[in-house]
Amino acid sequence: MTIERVLAVCRSNWEYRGIDDASVREMLDELTAHLEDAAAAGRSPQDVVGDDVPAFAASWARARVPLSRRLVRMAAMVSFMAGVLLLLSHLTRWTLDVGVTPGRLAFWLGIVVVTVALELRRGSLGLGKGWLVGLVVGVPAALATERLLGDEPLFLVPLWATLLLALPGLAYAHAERRASRDR
Known part of the structure; x- marks a missing residue:
């Protein structure tokens, strides 16, 4: 799975959960930085988010929403x-x-x-x-x-x-x- 695909799945998941646009942008920026750092170190996006990207996005959304x-x-x-x-x-x-x-x-x-x-x-x-x-x-x-x-x-x-x-x-x-x- 590519970085773009991981970001798209996460964005879709967070928007579906009703997280406001500013928070979604902030979360995407943070995730992009982590994924790019991992790519520079020779690691795949799955090494950062795991095999189940929707579950990763859901857990991050739960942590973000009170x-x-x-x-x-x-x-x-x-x-x-x-x-x-x-x-x-x-x-x-x-x-x-x-x-x-x-x-x-x-x-x-x-x-x-x-x-x-x-x-x-x-x-x-x-x-x-x-x-x-x-x-x-x-x-x-x-x-x-x-x-x-x-x-x-x-x-x-x-x-x-x-x-x-x-x-x-x-x-x-x-x-x-x-x-x-x-x-």
């Missing part, structure tokens, strides 16, 4: 996805109130926990493979919970509460969709 900002973004995206799942329940059942059963709650929690763990490890919280793995965990969790605890609703969620739940993550979801389309 934890509090990442946590706020994660909470907004989890809230958004919970709202979307509830909205799908409203739409498929044609009802203004959705009953949340123990199995449904276990299903959602399984998806959220696995997805957050996998996506944060990867450095992002988008609609990646983590959701599929979450489904594989969520379905058996829902079935086991329904069998153990029954299917009586724990509480009802009105449509207006579902829409409010999805609202905080809407801006992040839109930004991620736009960033993936621009790439």
Whole structure:
């Protein structure tokens, strides 16, 4: 992999993660200096960044973006996805109130926990493979919970509460969709 390709992958990754332009330029300048120094010493770009350039870029982005900002973004995206799942329940059942059963709650929690763990490890919280793995965990969790605890609703969620739940993550979801389309 060439120096230009490493820089392009890192730039794309950092822009996708929402790092501001000034910080991206500063990070690229610093990385360029490291890569050029390594090239002058006869080393390849992989000797500096490793074999997995996106993972390198993600780890640098995590170090650059404060934890509090990442946590706020994660909470907004989890809230958004919970709202979307509830909205799908409203739409498929044609009802203004959705009953949340123990199995449904276990299903959602399984998806959220696995997805957050996998996506944060990867450095992002988008609609990646983590959701599929979450489904594989969520379905058996829902079935086991329904069998153990029954299917009586724990509480009802009105449509207006579902829409409010999805609202905080809407801006992040839109930004991620736009960033993936621009790439």
